[in-house]
Amino acid sequence: GDSVTQMEGPVTLSEEAFLTINCTYTATGYPSLFWYVQYPGEGLQLLLKATKADDKGSNKGFEATYRKETTSFHLEKGSVQVSDSAVYFCALEAAGNKLTFGGGTRVLVKP
Amino acid sequence: DGGITQSPKYLFRKEGQNVTLSCEQNLNHDAMYWYRQDPGQGLRLIYYSQIVNDFQKGDIAEGYSVSREKKESFPLTVTSAQKNPTAFYLCASSPYRGDTDTQYFGPGTRLTVL
Numbered sequence: 073g074d075s076v077t078q079m080e081g082p083v084t085l086s087e088e089a090f091l092t093i094n095c096t097y098t099a100t101g102y103p104s105l106f107w108y109v110q111y112p113g114e115g116l117q118l119l120l121k122a123t124k125a126d127d128k129g130s131n132k133g134f135e136a137t138y139r140k141e142t143t144s145f146h147l148e149k150g151s152v153q154v155s156d157s158a159v160y161f162c163a164l165e166a167a168g169n170k171l172t173f174g175g176g177t178r179v180l181v182k183p
Numbered sequence: 184d185g186g187i188t189q190s191p192k193y194l195f196r197k198e199g200q201n202v203t204l205s206c207e208q209n210l211n212h213d214a215m216y217w218y219r220q221d222p223g224q225g226l227r228l229i230y231y232s233q234i235v236n237d238f239q240k241g242d243i244a245e246g247y248s249v250s251r252e253k254k255e256s257f258p259l260t261v262t263s264a265q266k267n268p269t270a271f272y273l274c275a276s277s278p279y280r281g282d283t284d285t286q287y288f289g290p291g292t293r294l295t296v297l
Contacts, residue, residue: 076225106285115189115273115288116226161225169214169233169277170241171286173225 074099078162078174085181093147093177095162103164105145110159157181187289189274194294204259204292206274215257216275269296
């Protein structure tokens, strides 16, 4: 079945550091790929998405490129802020609009 | 304001009691979803509904029930048959135009069984 694997956290960084969170997936067909962010005590917010190979999703300084050859969708940000501290979830959407989530990566940015 | 509301934010239940979690959306979305989140884990799909009066089981439906009598409402009942109900429950909706579509999430309900 479909699955998403993302790096375990927590990831601890200083402000203005470069952030990478790895995400790889297994799926039949050509799924859409998403990154969601969850701030403490809240629901999930869509951060970015990509619907086909080589698409790049971007939002709020975050970027991720859909790499079909490596089945990956790594999240990057060039200069993180304290306000980026959150849990980040990689997800794929296959048939029927159903999302499969990775386990989440907690990111802590220190001033 | 358009969005998804879940109530209550915190819910406490005694063992052996059923409890119903509310989810309402005013986005005119066709599809709605319920997920369960356990500490340090990703989300798992409980039930979903793509149209009024129809719903399907997700990956972990045992011990849960839902109804979809109105487009804007998708309540989840956690029954006494659910062996480990303490978790964070998230509701989502999407337009479901038959292809890829973004799911929008509510703020969640944290259920604790005492």
